[in-house]
Amino acid sequence: MRRGSLLDISGLRVIFHTYRGTIKALNGVELWLNEEERLGVVGETGCGKSVTALSVMRLIEQPGEITEGSIWLNDKDLLKLSEEEMDRIRGKHISMIFQEPIAALNPVFKVGFQVAEAIAHSQGITIKDAYPQVREALEMVGLDWQRTIDLYAHELSGGMAQRVMIAMALAVKPKLLIADEPTSALDVTIQAQILELLDKLVTVSQSAVVLITHDLGIASEFCDRVAVMYAGNVVEIATSEEIFSQPLHPYTKGLIDSIPVVGRSKELAGIPGVVPDLVDPPSGCRFHPRCKEVFDKCHTELPSLSQVKPNHYVACHLYQ
Amino acid sequence: MVGTFIVLGFILLAIFAPLLSPYDPIKTNLPERLRPPSKEHLFGTDQFGRDILSRVIYGARIEVWIIFLVTVISGAIGIGVGITAGYFGGLVDEILMRITDIFLAFPRLILAMALSAMLGRGLTNAILAISLVEWTVIARLARAEAMKIKSQPYIEAIRAVGASNFRILFLHVLPMCLSPVLVQLTLRMGTIILTAAGLGFLGLGAQPPTPEWGAIVSDGRSYLVQQWWISTFPGLFIAVVVLGFNLLGDGIRDILDPRLRR
Amino acid sequence: MEVLVDVKNLKKYFEIRKSLFARPVYVKAVDDVSFQIQRGSIFAVVGESGSGKSTLGRTILKLIEPTSGKLVYDGKDITNLSGKEMLQYRRQMQIVQQDPYNSLHPRKLVKDIVGEGLKIHLKMKPDEVYTHIKEILELVGLREEHMFRYPHEFSGGQRQRIAIARALVLKPKFVVLDEPTSALDVSVQARALALLRDLREKFSLTYLFITHNLAVVDYMATHVAVMYLGKVMEIGTKDDIFLRASHPYTLALLDCVPTVGTGRKIRSVPRGEIPNPTKPPSGCVFHTRCPKAQKICQEQEPAFVEVSPGHYCRCHFCA
Numbered sequence: 001m002r003r004g005s006l007l008d009i010s011g012l013r014v015i016f017h018t019y020r021g022t023i024k025a026l027n028g029v030e031l032w033l034n035e036e037e038r039l040g041v042v043g044e045t046g047c048g049k050s051v052t053a054l055s056v057m058r059l060i061e062q063p064g065e066i067t068e069g070s071i072w073l074n075d076k077d078l079l080k081l082s083e084e085e086m087d088r089i090r091g092k093h094i095s096m097i098f099q100e101p102i103a104a105l106n107p108v109f110k111v112g113f114q115v116a117e118a119i120a121h122s123q124g125i126t127i128k129d130a131y132p133q134v135r136e137a138l139e140m141v142g143l144d145w146q147r148t149i150d151l152y153a154h155e156l157s158g159g160m161a162q163r164v165m166i167a168m169a170l171a172v173k174p175k176l177l178i179a180d181e182p183t184s185a186l187d188v189t190i191q192a193q194i195l196e197l198l199d200k201l202v203t204v205s206q207s208a209v210v211l212i213t214h215d216l217g218i219a220s221e222f223c224d225r226v227a228v229m230y231a232g233n234v235v236e237i238a239t240s241e242e243i244f245s246q247p248l249h250p251y252t253k254g255l256i257d258s259i260p261v262v263g264r265s266k267e268l269a270g271i272p273g274v275v276p277d278l279v280d281p282p283s284g285c286r287f288h289p290r291c292k293e294v295f296d297k298c299h300t301e302l303p304s305l306s307q308v309k310p311n312h313y314v315a316c317h318l319y320q
Numbered sequence: 321m322v323g324t325f326i327v328l329g330f331i332l333l334a335i336f337a338p339l340l341s342p343y344d345p346i347k348t349n350l351p352e353r354l355r356p357p358s359k360e361h362l363f364g365t366d367q368f369g370r371d372i373l374s375r376v377i378y379g380a381r382i383e384v385w386i387i388f389l390v391t392v393i394s395g396a397i398g399i400g401v402g403i404t405a406g407y408f409g410g411l412v413d414e415i416l417m418r419i420t421d422i423f424l425a426f427p428r429l430i431l432a433m434a435l436s437a438m439l440g441r442g443l444t445n446a447i448l449a450i451s452l453v454e455w456t457v458i459a460r461l462a463r464a465e466a467m468k469i470k471s472q473p474y475i476e477a478i479r480a481v482g483a484s485n486f487r488i489l490f491l492h493v494l495p496m497c498l499s500p501v502l503v504q505l506t507l508r509m510g511t512i513i514l515t516a517a518g519l520g521f522l523g524l525g526a527q528p529p530t531p532e533w534g535a536i537v538s539d540g541r542s543y544l545v546q547q548w549w550i551s552t553f554p555g556l557f558i559a560v561v562v563l564g565f566n567l568l569g570d571g572i573r574d575i576l577d578p579r580l581r582r
Numbered sequence: 583m584e585v586l587v588d589v590k591n592l593k594k595y596f597e598i599r600k601s602l603f604a605r606p607v608y609v610k611a612v613d614d615v616s617f618q619i620q621r622g623s624i625f626a627v628v629g630e631s632g633s634g635k636s637t638l639g640r641t642i643l644k645l646i647e648p649t650s651g652k653l654v655y656d657g658k659d660i661t662n663l664s665g666k667e668m669l670q671y672r673r674q675m676q677i678v679q680q681d682p683y684n685s686l687h688p689r690k691l692v693k694d695i696v697g698e699g700l701k702i703h704l705k706m707k708p709d710e711v712y713t714h715i716k717e718i719l720e721l722v723g724l725r726e727e728h729m730f731r732y733p734h735e736f737s738g739g740q741r742q743r744i745a746i747a748r749a750l751v752l753k754p755k756f757v758v759l760d761e762p763t764s765a766l767d768v769s770v771q772a773r774a775l776a777l778l779r780d781l782r783e784k785f786s787l788t789y790l791f792i793t794h795n796l797a798v799v800d801y802m803a804t805h806v807a808v809m810y811l812g813k814v815m816e817i818g819t820k821d822d823i824f825l826r827a828s829h830p831y832t833l834a835l836l837d838c839v840p841t842v843g844t845g846r847k848i849r850s851v852p853r854g855e856i857p858n859p860t861k862p863p864s865g866c867v868f869h870t871r872c873p874k875a876q877k878i879c880q881e882q883e884p885a886f887v888e889v890s891p892g893h894y895c896r897c898h899f900c901a
Contacts (some may be wrong), residue, residue: 044767144663157855187630188794189871192838192851216769217840221847244842258772260797262839268801270772274737473685477647477748481699482672484665494691 004032005074007056007176012069014051014060022278025051025284026231029069029278030305034226035175038202038209040219040240042255043229049212052229053178057096058086058208064174073176092122095169095207100182102159105153111138114148115168122172137171138164141197155306166198173205180212196223216259220244225311227248229277231286234305238312249313250291286318294316323571326564335379341374346529354547364549366539368529373545376554382443382532383561386516389447391505393456399501401455402462403493407485417463421454426545432515436524443532446525448513450515454508461504462545465497503572517558586756586788587619589641594634594641598860606896611637613812614651619756619805624782624789626803626820628796628835632731633860635792635832639758642790643675644668655804673703676749682741682762686723686733692719692744693729700751718747721784738772743777750781758790763798775802796839800824808832812857818893828895830872832849866897874899 014026024056025143026048041049048181054060058078072076073093077305078086082120098104106114112134113127119137120130138145141163153161162182169177181192213219214234219226220240225236228249236249247253254271273290276282282289288298296312333340343361348368357364362373393546403550405416423431468491469475478488487582513533519525528535533554540550592677594612611634619625627635642653644660653661660671679685686695688848697715700706706714710873716726722743723861733741751759759778763771779802782789791802797805799820804822808816808831816829827833834852852871857863865868886894 097756140784159855187856188796188838189630189834189852191857192840193848193853194847195852213711214844215840220842227588241843255769256842258769258794259842260772260775260801260840262800262836265801266770267776271739271769272773274739274770275767473679473681474687476640476645477677477679477685477745478641478687478698480672480675480677481748481752482669482702483698484702492687515759 004037005034006037007210009052009056009070009072010070010072012052012055012071012257013067014048014055015065015067017063017065018279024277024281025064025232025278026055027281027302029229030234031227031237033176035209036206036208038211038223039225040226041210041229042216042219042226043213044161044214044255044275046231047229047280048232048237051164051182053096053180053210053212056176056178056194057090057094060148084187091118092172093174094176094178095172095174096178097162097165097169097182099184101158101165101185102153102183104165105161107153108148111151111153111156111164116162116169118168119171133171134226137167139169140201141165141167153184157190158186159194161306162186162194163197165227166194166201170201170205170207171199174207176210177202177207178212181214182211183218184214191218198222214245216256217261228255231281232278232288233302233315234252235287235315236291236313238309241310242312246312246313248308248319249316250318251287254290254292285315321571323564323567325543326494326560327568330380330561331384331563333377334384336375337381341371341377342372343371345370345374345378345421345531352494354543356547357549363553364500364547366536366547366550367543370526370529372549373551375536376533376557377417378534379554379557382530383513383516385442386447386450386532387509390451390454390512390516391509393448393451395458395501395505397451398458399462399494399497402459402464403466403489403497405459406463406466407410407489407493409467413463416459420459422455423453428453428511428516429518430517433522433524436519441524441527443526446516446519449519450512453515454512457508458501461495462501466493469493469496476544486505503569506565506572507569510562510569513562513565551555584638585618586621587790588654588786589618590616590641590652590654591850592616592638592641592653593649593746594637594646595846596651598677603803604652607860608811609861610634611859612648613670613862614813615809615814617807617814618815619788619790621755621788622786624791624802625805626791626793626794626806627809628799628806629809630794630858632811636760636811637693638809639677639760642878643677643758644671645677648784654771668888669703673752674755674758675758676752676754677758678742678745678749678762680764681763682738682745685745686741686748686782686787689801690732691729692733693730695733696729696744696748696751699748703752714751715747718751721748721750721781722826737770738766739774742766743772746777746781753785754787756788756790758792760792761794763793764793764795768800771798778802782881796835809863811857813867815868816893816897822831822890822893826893828889828893829897830899831868834873835863 009029009031012026016023016025037111039108060066062063074268099194114228115125115134115137116130120127134149138148143160143163183194186194188288211222223240226238226240226243227234230251236252244256247256254269256300257269258271260268270308272289276286284300285298285303303315303317303320305313306320307313308319332370343491352365352369353367355365361371365371365375382458401416405413432449433452435452436446437447439449475488475492478492516525517534520532521538523538526535526556544551592615596609596611596711597606598609611627627638628650629635637646641648647842648661652659655671693715696718696732697711700711700714715729719728723740745891763774766774781787792800803820805819807814810831816823816832827836831880837849850873854871865881866879869875869876884898886896887900889895890901
């Protein structure tokens, strides 16, 4: 049964082989998304949000390995496709933008070439034939196309580079855009510009968005629904309004109470302890060593993500 | 692996020389002169009747001594100059680097020969000469490391606490430079032997009757055709030990590199 | 209240020379900045990239030598003091840096990192040093046995605590905190900020808190200065800035912060890029992006206007 009309990730497990041991990065991730919907994925370091995104793009390589699970895009399980079939989906039906935009661009090719390349790949034409569309793509993201088309990555500012990335990602009008911390490396005023641009363009291209971020404010403003991840599991998914006004999972509550907000003078609680080492993660619910409301079952059994209210799912024994 | 064995064998040879060597390497024994390799003299004898095997074994001691001294002297000078130039930058850096460049402008062996000739014959002077050639490589490396380190936040933090430049340089910068410098010094050991042997061969290094390998090879020059064993065995040892150091150096570099990449 | 740090017309220009014979270009990192920090306050300096806030913090500590201007600490002019003369002040003025992964010497034990200050300034006996270090570590929430470990054995949050311990072991009066929690996870950041507030009470410290995060400023600061391209745009108490902001840049910053629970906001986001610091705009440096810019803003740099007692705004059109 598909929970999301566009994307449905079920039971996703990913591990990484290192000299220290095996990192159990994703521990059965459940995530879903409807057409044209915006899902925020929030969590702290090591929660697995980036790994999940890369898994959807099938960009996990050795020493990483997807060991279990299914990722349904409409009616296809992406994990069962061949490399050629997946290649036709990447850059055409699913696009991705990254955190460090200047580093994500190829340093030896001009901006115009890279945008043309992205367009060419998605439409199955030659790069030369794609050039006329580059102007439109660059103007779409608010860049002076005549100046930008001949620049190299290192000649761009962070904001400009991110606009180029967005041009490359959205010119192809993908069904799904994955944005992995697209504004974390940018200044506050530039961040606002980029988010505003994304908001506008994503609506125009009718793309669904998975926005990965550690900033709850961005998730709240930009996304329709929000998923909270901790140490390789999704612990709560709900509409963005509900997840912030009525959080259910102890981690979500702790997280919201730890974030300073302009105008709120409450003491910040913080969450005791540290994010676990995923080579030797805690048994049962991975959050249990830090949870104020822990009880016996939490030590032994991993709670499954189940519905508690309409469109509000939690993975916690308190609610099962 | 192979490199480690060779180097270890070489060092053990040097340490246990008196036990391993069948004869006195220096005492002449004219009745036995120019004997080919046999049961009594595994490597044969030279023109003074001295057992080549014993001379080669004791030669290992000399080589170890040379390597040790050159490494310590060139290491000390190199690190000193390098971290000072790298940490202070500006004029100090310019001056020190230009001095380094002067030394680097000459081909190594030629410079060693020139310095050795200038200082006079003898093993001590040869060691000094080689050290004066080798320090520049270390200085360059130490300088690069120091420049990297000086911009690290922990150096800024200790300046804020009030540490003097001297303290920072020797207690904070120096320990961080040691690893790459030590690796480099190990890698250079093969070259040091070759240079020393070269000087010895030319008569600029160890003086007779000191059984330095290059000198022994030189001894056998006039007897090369008939009494090949005088030059060949020490020459072989030089080749094998230098190879050993090179392999060891490669091994060390391999161990450090992938971890850095990871 | 008493003034602890008095900054007068401070300038720090960095020279960039493209080649040996090219004319030098200057980055005016800190350009004629003046303010006072009251004893016991938490003085926040907020700004984006290129604002000069980090350079300002380091110049006040004289880790970077000022190009011109005057620095008065606790009534004494320290602007031109040499390294040796600064030593007595170094005990009182400390820094906690942003990057917990590079601010501790990787080859030294925690006890040596924290205790170095004691060795340099006080001639203490080893067991006295030990007790001091143990005490300060416990104060920041670590344990005695942590003294004998290396930095890489600790998490980011713990390393930041070690850095704080190092700064406080000499019982300073003034601490510059340069984005001390920006590299930490949110849940850890909260505890670190709480610790910093706590320690300030215990030791009667004065903080210069440098950050780009306005929410953290709201939580921590008593006074705020907003910087842009090396200049102070607005300065005042925390309430002056958050409740009665006058400068268009401050207003833009406050508006641009994404907040939980407000849904999609309509904003007037400042247009354009932050200018290249080697080519700052003429007149008011913010005019290229300011929604209220007029002709005068391009021609003439505005002077400080006192909007209310202690609250200053550098704009031709302060609200």
